[in-house]
Amino acid sequence: MLLSRPPSDAHIAGEQHAADAHLSSALPLHESDGDAVSPASIDRLMHAFMGRLTSSISPSSLALAYIDWASHLAQAPGKWGQLAEKAMRKTGRLQLYAARASVGKATERCIEPLPHDRRFNDPAWQRWPYNVIHQSFLLHQQWWHNATTGIGGVSPHHQNMVSFVSRQLLDMMSPVNFIATNPEVLETTIEEGGQNFVRGAATLLEDWERAVGGKPPAGTEAFQPGKQLAVTRGQVVYRNRLMELIQYTPATPEVLAEPILIVPAWIMKYYVLDLSPANSLVKYLVERGHTVFMISWHNPTAKDRDMGMDDYLHSGVLEALNAVQTIVPERPVNAVGYCLGGTLVSIMAAYFAQREDSRLNSMTLFAAQTDFTEAGELRLFIDDSQLNFLDDIMWDQGYLDNRQMAGAFQLLRSHDLIWSRIINQYLMGRPAPMNDLMAWNADATRMPYRMQSEYLRSLFLNNDLYAGRYKVRGRPVALSDIDLPIFVVATESDHVAPWRSVYKINVIVDADLTFLLTNGGHNAGIVSEPGHEGRHFRVSRWLHGDKYVDPDRWFLGTPAVEGSWWPVWADWLASNSEGWVAPPAMGAADKGYPPLGPAPGSYVLER
Incomplete structure (x- = not known):
């Protein structure tokens, strides 16, 4: 079979020059207006500093989403009435459920968790008062979903962002995350005489020391490329x-x-x-x-x-x-x-x-x-405001750090990657054993400034x-x-x-x-x-x-x-x-x- 030959070096050089001119026009410039430090550079340095505090999420992007949602909700009295009616109906259902459950009567649950939500699968959550506690949480979660969606005039991107952030805030307040309202943690504590907290504290201290020292998670030492992994000749x-x-x-x-x-x-x-x-x-x-x-x-x-x-x-x-x-x-x-x-x-x-x-x-x-x-919830982090903010962070560093990327990916699966990990490792005292895929996942890379900017703007955004x-x-x-x-x-x-x-x-x-x-x-x-x-x-x-x-x-x-x-x-x-x-x-x-x-x-x- 005869194959086409690659173009000549001279031809590539000519095309490359044109391509570079095109690509550079899409990137923010390093402005200079004759001053020692241009106003634009000051702005970018401020954004880079803010990004370290906000996990690279643009406060302006988030504020725009909430303003869009709140202003349209303020002009929707019909939606207010619907939400009030839902609140009263859910309150009544919960009160009836609580009354029957408090005297040990079998009763149908007010609401079932979503198929992927495994937080309340343990039988301990079906006993009083934890059955009422987790049902109340799920009803509140459903009400807030209704409150942040279905409002006429709100852009789909802003609606998804507000709904996502509200869900993250609710997940932080889940009864699963607190000792007093998590029956699994309480049972383990009684059975082990509090030794689960001792082990959890030791794990937390070790994880903190490794994070501060820039070291990989514990256990990755047993999974090294060229030794245990990546050993195909x-x-x-x-x-x-x-x-x-x-x-x-x-x-x-x-x-x-x-x-x-x-x-x-x-x-x-x-x-x-x-x-x-x-x-x-x-x-x-x-x-x-x-x-x-x-x-x-x-x-x-x-x-x-x-x-x-x-x-x-x-x-x-x-x-x-x-x-x-x-x-x-x-x-x-x-x-x-x-x-x-x-x-x-x-x-x-x-x-x-x-x-x-x-x-x-x-x-x-x-x-x-x-x-x-249709790139899923990752698109929540992609709009003009967010990319301008991210550009400035990368402009200052020269790259996007793997830890900055990891935060966004973890938020997409916060149940599994954040809260369940905290509960199992630090409250239950049961850290997950390291495996090859987990060790690889901790061995992330950086992304160069120019490439990441071009990729997000040309492919993701446009x-x-x-x-x-x-x-x-x-x-x-x-x-x-x-x-x-x-x-x-x-x-x-x-x-x-x-x-x-x-x-x-x-x-x-x-x-x-x-x-x-x-x-x-x-x-x-x-x-x-x-x-x-x-x-x-x-x-x-x-x-x-x-x-x-x-x-x-x-x-x-x-x-x-x-x-x-x-x-x-x-x-x-x-x-x-x-x-x-x-x-x-x-x-x-x-x-x-x-x-x-x-x-x-x-x-x-x-x-």
């Missing part, structure tokens, strides 16, 4: 300032002809796909006869503040692709992207389609969005990629041009890339597309090795010209299959291969890609 075969490229050692006498290039998100360390040997996707692929390459991203510092999306595409994915096709010549590549890496792979595939470049054999996306209009406005080397690219076999994996409980958002690639791409929805979240759903208990998935295939099916109808009409989705994807890769060949050499020293050292390399160890 391989070699770093290329390195530049942005990434290392790892080639994994073949494990079979013959391999499938087309190599795999995996592009992980740079918000995470790559080894989520090469965790312990028992749940390593890389190991699984190698043992199935695939030649696997993986990008390991550099962890940016303030010196990398000007690295942008264009750098991640050209110095990252395209240079890695050139290396792969030099080591495995004349073979198209199966490109795989995870999260942000999947969005970048989509950009690359659209760019290649525009140029009629045939270097890709297929495209696989793991929990990756191409349309950002949705330029899906709308056909996103430019590569000065020219807009269109996802609709992609004509490759595509495999898309989404996860049911994903709060970062909600599955209905991922599903929307069906609307714009008219190609041979397989869509698979697995249970689990953004990370746990992808790390779904065969034999993992409780796993199931749904999968369908659409061919060129097939009619669109909306996501809800597709979900209801597609049966769940028990087990891991990995074998389904591996079989799909094999079905798109030309067959088996001898394994390639490790690197290509005579062509400028010598082995530089064993996997996992050095970039993954950067803190």
Whole structure:
């Protein structure tokens, strides 16, 4: 098979200059009006200082949302009456329930928790007075949801923000979070004579010391990359300032002809796909006869503040692709992207389609969005006010710190990631044992200022990629041009890339597309090795010209299959291969890609 050659260096340089001019116009400028310190710089420094106190959330954005909600509520007497009627009705129901429950009579509960709310599942919550306490809380929570939604004239973004913040405030006041109103904590305290508080205090002190000292959580010492994790054999075969490229050692006498290039998100360390040997996707692929390459991203510092999306595409994915096709010549590549890496792979595939470049054999996306209009509650943190505030924080630091990102992600699942952790570790004295996925999750990375600003504005806020406005080397690219076999994996409980958002690639791409929805979240759903208990998935295939099916109808009409989705994807890769060949050499020293050292390399160890 003859493959298109990459453009010449001179041609790239000309296009790169135009692209840089376009990209820089989207970023805030470092203003200077002749003064030693410009007024704009003072403003930005103040915002950066405020951001350290507000977990990077813009007070102005939040204030605008509440003003919008409050001003429209003030002009809605009908809504007042509805809320008053609901309050009286709920009060009456609660009083009747409390009266019957106080004398031990069986009575139907006033309200059931939402399906995902497991806080009150323990039988202790059904005894007096805790049954009345938790029912009162749930009724208040429902009333406030009604009070913050369904008000005419409030923008959807502001309504969602007010509802979300109100829910977070209510969750802080949940009876689960207080010793006196949590029967599980009280029972444990009586049974253990208060030793749970002793253990909890010791855990709290250790966690505080580690947080202040910038150390990872306790237990991560037993899960180190290159020792217990990321131990699949391989070699770093290329390195530049942005990434290392790892080639994994073949494990079979013959391999499938087309190599795999995996592009992980740079918000995470790559080894989520090469965790312990028992749940390593890389190991699984190698043992199935695939030649696997993986990008390991550099962890940016303030010196990398000007690295942008264009750098991640050209110095990252395209240079890695050139290396792969030099080591495995004349073979198209199966490109795989995870999260942000999947969005970048989509950009690359659209760019290649525009140029009629045939270097890709297929495209696989793991929990990756191409349309950002339904990106879930993460969009609550994305508007012009919030991004201006965040820009100023990153302008001061040169990057977005992993701790600043972690706060936003934890708020999306505060039940599981904040309050239940506090209760179990500090009140019950039962810290969760560390595992490989938890250790990896604590090993986060930073995001360079320019890239994060471009990504949030161009993709998240303006949705330029899906709308056909996103430019590569000065020219807009269109996802609709992609004509490759595509495999898309989404996860049911994903709060970062909600599955209905991922599903929307069906609307714009008219190609041979397989869509698979697995249970689990953004990370746990992808790390779904065969034999993992409780796993199931749904999968369908659409061919060129097939009619669109909306996501809800597709979900209801597609049966769940028990087990891991990995074998389904591996079989799909094999079905798109030309067959088996001898394994390639490790690197290509005579062509400028010598082995530089064993996997996992050095970039993954950067803190």
